[in-house]
Amino acid sequence: MTDQIRGRARGEADVPLSVLDLATVSEGGTATDALRTSTELVRQAERWGYHRYWVAEHHGMPSVASSSPAVLIAHLAAHSESIRLGSGGVMLPNHPPLIVAEQFATLHALHPGRIDLGLGRAPGTDPATASAMRRGDADAFPEEVAALAAFLDGEAPGGLQSYPLNADRPPIWLLGSSGFSAQLAGLLGLPFAFAHHFSAENTEPALDLYRTRFRPSQWLDKPYAMIGVSAVAADTSEQARRLARTLALAMLRLRRGRPSPIPSPEEAEAYPYSDVELSFVDGYLRNVVTGTGPEVRAGLSALRDRTEADELMITTGVYGGANRIRSYELIAEAHRLTASPSDSV
Numbered sequence: 001m002t003d004q005i006r007g008r009a010r011g012e013a014d015v016p017l018s019v020l021d022l023a024t025v026s027e028g029g030t031a032t033d034a035l036r037t038s039t040e041l042v043r044q045a046e047r048w049g050y051h052r053y054w055v056a057e058h059h060g061m062p063s064v065a066s067s068s069p070a071v072l073i074a075h076l077a078a079h080s081e082s083i084r085l086g087s088g089g090v091m092l093p094n095h096p097p098l099i100v101a102e103q104f105a106t107l108h109a110l111h112p113g114r115i116d117l118g119l120g121r122a123p124g125t126d127p128a129t130a131s132a133m134r135r136g137d138a139d140a141f142p143e144e145v146a147a148l149a150a151f152l153d154g155e156a157p158g159g160l161q162s163y164p165l166n167a168d169r170p171p172i173w174l175l176g177s178s179g180f181s182a183q184l185a186g187l188l189g190l191p192f193a194f195a196h197h198f199s200a201e202n203t204e205p206a207l208d209l210y211r212t213r214f215r216p217s218q219w220l221d222k223p224y225a226m227i228g229v230s231a232v233a234a235d236t237s238e239q240a241r242r243l244a245r246t247l248a249l250a251m252l253r254l255r256r257g258r259p260s261p262i263p264s265p266e267e268a269e270a271y272p273y274s275d276v277e278l279s280f281v282d283g284y285l286r287n288v289v290t291g292t293g294p295e296v297r298a299g300l301s302a303l304r305d306r307t308e309a310d311e312l313m314i315t316t317g318v319y320g321g322a323n324r325i326r327s328y329e330l331i332a333e334a335h336r337l338t339a340s341p342s343d344s345v
Contacts, residue, residue, distance in 0.1 A: 004084075004113060004116075004170075004171050005171050005191050005219065005220060005224055006224055006310070007051035007052065007084075007311055008051070010049045010051070010335075010337045010338050011049060011332075011335045011336035011337040011338050012335050012336045013335040013337060014300075014301055014304050014305075015304055015309065015310055015311050015312055016051040016052075016310075016311045016312075017049075017050055017051060017300075017311075017312055017313075017314060017331070017332075017335065017337065018050055018051045018052040018053065018054065018084075018226070018311060018312070018313040018314065019041070019042075019045050019050050019052070019053045019054070019313065019314060019315075019328065020054050020055075020056060020088050020197075020228050020313045020314065020315040021038050021041065021042075021053065021054070021055050021056070021066065021315070022055070022056050022058065022063075022064045022065075022066050022315065022317055023035055023037070023038045023055065023064065023065035023066040023072065024063055024064060024065070024262050024317040024318075024324070025062060025063050025064065025065050025261045025262065026261055026262045026264070026319045026320055026321070027260070027261045027262060027263050027264055027267065027319070028261075028264070029261065029321075031065040033321060034065040034321070035065055035072070035075075036321070037321030037324060037325065038055070038065075038066075038072070038076065039075070039076065039079050040321075040325060041053075041321075041324065041325050041328065042076045042079060042080045042083065042085075043079060043080060044325060044328070044329065045083060045328060045332075046080050046081065046082060046083040046339065047339055048328065048329065048332035048333075048337050048339065049332060049337030049338045049339045050083065050328070050332065050337065051083070051084060051311070052083060052084035052085070052086060052116060052313075053076065053080075053083050053084070053085055053086075054085070054086045054087060054088030054089075054116065054118060054313065055069050055072045055073060055076070055086075055087060055088065056069070056087070056088045056089065057069050057087065057089065057090055057091045057094070057120075058125060059094075059123070059125035059129045059130075059133070060125045060126055060128075060129035060259070061125070061254070061259050062259055062260055062261050063250050063254075063259060063260065063261050063262050063317075069087040069089075069090055070087075070090075070100075070103040070104065070107065073085050073086065073087065073107055073115070074107060074110070077107065077110065077111045077114065077115075082114070083114070084114050084115070084116055085107075085111070085114055085115060085116070086115060086116025086117060086118055086170070086173070087104075087116070087117060087118045087119075088118045088175065088193065088228070088313065089117075089118030089119050089120040089173070089175040089193075090117065090118065090119055090120070091120045091121075091122060091123055092119045092120065092121060092141060092144050092145065092148070093121060093122075093123055093130075093137060093138050093140070093141065093144075094123055094130075094133050097144050097145075097147040097148035097151060098147075098151055098160075098162050100117075100148055101148055101151035101152050101162040102151075102162050102163065102164075104117045104152070104169075104170055105152060105162060105163070105164050105165065105166055105169065105170075106164060107170070108166055108168075108169060108170045109164045109166055112166075115170040116170055116171055116173060117170045117171065117172050117173065118172075118173040118174075118175050118193060119145060119148070119172060119173065119174055119175060120174075120175040120176070120181070121138045121141035121176070121180065121181060122138065122177075123138075126257075141180075141181075141184075142184055145172070145174070145184070145188070148172070149172060152169040152170075152172075153169060171191065171219060172190055172219075173185075173190060173191045173192065173193050173226075174188070174190050174191075174192055174193070175192075175193045175194075175195065176192070176193075176194055176195065176206060177194070177195040177198065177199035177202060177206075178199065178202055178206060179202070179205065179206050179209045182194065182206040182207065182209045182210040182213075183209050183210070183213050185210055185214075186209065186210045186211070186212070186213030186214040186215065186223065187213055187214075187215055188215075188217065189214065189215050189216055189217025189218075189219055189220050190217070190219060190220065191219075191220060191224040191225070191226070192207075192210045192223070192224070192225050192226070193225075193226045193227070193228065193313065194206050194207060194210075194225065194226070194227045194228065195227075195228050196227040196228055196229055196287070196303075196307070197228045197229055197230040197287065197288075197315055198230075198251075200287040203227060203307055204306070204307060207225050207227075207307055207308070207309070210223060210225055211223045211225070223310075224310050224311075225307075225308075225309055225310050225311075226309060226310060226311035226312070226313055227303075227307060227309045227311075227312060227313065228313045228314075228315055229289060229300065229303060229312050229313065229314055229315070230247070230287065230288040230289070230314075230315050230316070230317070231288065231289040231290070231296050231299070231300065231314045231315075231316060231327070231331065232244045232247075232288060232289070232290045232296075232316055232318055232327055233290075233291065233292065233293050233295075233296045233316075233326075233327040233328075233330035233331050233334070234290075234291075234292070234323070234326065234327065234330070235292070235326075235330070236292065237290070237291045237292055237295060240290040240291050240292070240295075240296075240327075241285075241290050242265045242268075242269070243265060243290075243318040243319065243320075243323055243327075244285055244288050244290045244318065245265070245268040245269070245281070245285070246262050246263050246264065246265055246267075246268045246318050246319035247262065247288070247317050247318050247319075248268070248281045248284045248285050248288075249263050249267070249268045249271055249281070250262045250263060250317070251284055252277055252280055252281060252284075255280065262317065262318065262319045263319065264319050265319060268319075289303065292330070292334075293330035293331055293333050293334030294334050296330070296331055296334060297331070297334040297335055300312055300314075300331075314328070314331065316328060
C-alpha cells in the first residue's frame with residue numbers, strides 16, 4: 001500500500017492536484033442536479049488524474065448541497081474506483097467524536113486505503129444554524145480531535161469502543177483558515193490543509209507556523225501542507241472571468257446575510273453593485289485563478305512557488321455543472337495529467 005497522505009505529482013504538474021467539491025447549486029437548478037454533477041465529476045476527475053476528491057460540510061446555504069460529507073463520500077466512492085475521497089472537512093464542533101469515528105471507520109472498511117478524514121473547528125454556518133445543531137464549541141477542538149483519534153485507534157478511555165474497528169484507520173487531516181489549526185497540526189504531526197480560497201492573506205503565515213511547529217509523528221516525518229485554491233478555467237479568458245463573477249456575487253450575498261444559489265453569468269453582469277460591493281468583488285476575484293487552461297496552470301504554478309505547498313486542491317464553485325466539469329478538464333489537460341489508479345490504493 002502506498003503513502004496515504006502524500007500524493008505524487010502527475011503529468012507536468014509541480015505537485016499533486018486534487019478537487020474540493022461543495023456540490024454547488026446553481027440558480028434554477030436543484031440539489032439533485034448538483035449531486036449528479038458531483039457524481040459525474042468524481043468519475044472524470046479519477047480518469048483525468050486528480051489525486052483526491054474532498055467534499056466540504058456547510059449548513060444553511062442554498063448554494064451548497066454537501067451538508068452531510070459522510071453520506072456523499074459513500075455515494076462518490078460507489079461511483080469511482082481509485083481516487084482518494086475525504087472530507088474537507090467534517091466540522092467537528094457539530095458532531096460527537098464517537099459518531100464521526102463510526103462513520104469514517106465504516107467508510108474505511110468499505111473502501112480501504114481510499115478515505116481521508118479532514119477536520120475543521122468552525123461550524124461551517126451562521127450562528128443561528130450552529131445553535132440549532134446544539135453541539136460543542138471550537139475551544140474544545142484539540143480535545144475532540146484527540147478523542148476521535150482514540151476511538152479510531154481502539155484506545156478510548158473507560159472501556160469505550162467504536163465499531164467497526166479496523167486494522168488501520170483513515171489519515172486525519174486538520175483544516176484551517178488561521179494559525180490555530182496550523183499550530184495544532186504541527187504539534188500533532190498531522191497533515192494540514194489551509195483554506196487559501198477564502199483566507200488568502202493568512203496563507204503564508206499559517207503555513208510558516210505549521211512548518212516551524214511541526215513535530216514528527218507516526219503519521220508524518222516532515223510537514224505536508226495542502227492549500228485550497230479557487231480556480232476557473234474556460235475556453236477563453238473572458239469566459240473564465242465571466243464565470244468567476246457568478247461565484248463572487250454568491251459570496252457577496254453570503255457576506256450580506258442573503259445567501260442564494262449560484263447566480264447565472266447574466267445575473268452577475270446585471271447586478272447593480274455599489275462601490276463597496278464592487279470593491280469586495282474585485283478583492284475576492286484577485287484570489288481566484290482564472291483563464292484558459294494554460295493561464296490557470298501558470299497561475300497555480302506561481303502560487304505553489306510562493307507558498308511551497310505540497311499539494312493544491314482546486315475548488316470551482318461557479319454557475320452550471322457543465323462549466324464546473326469543463327474547468328477541471330481544461331486544468332487537467334493543461335498539466336497533462338495522467339490517471340494512475342495504483343497511486344491511490
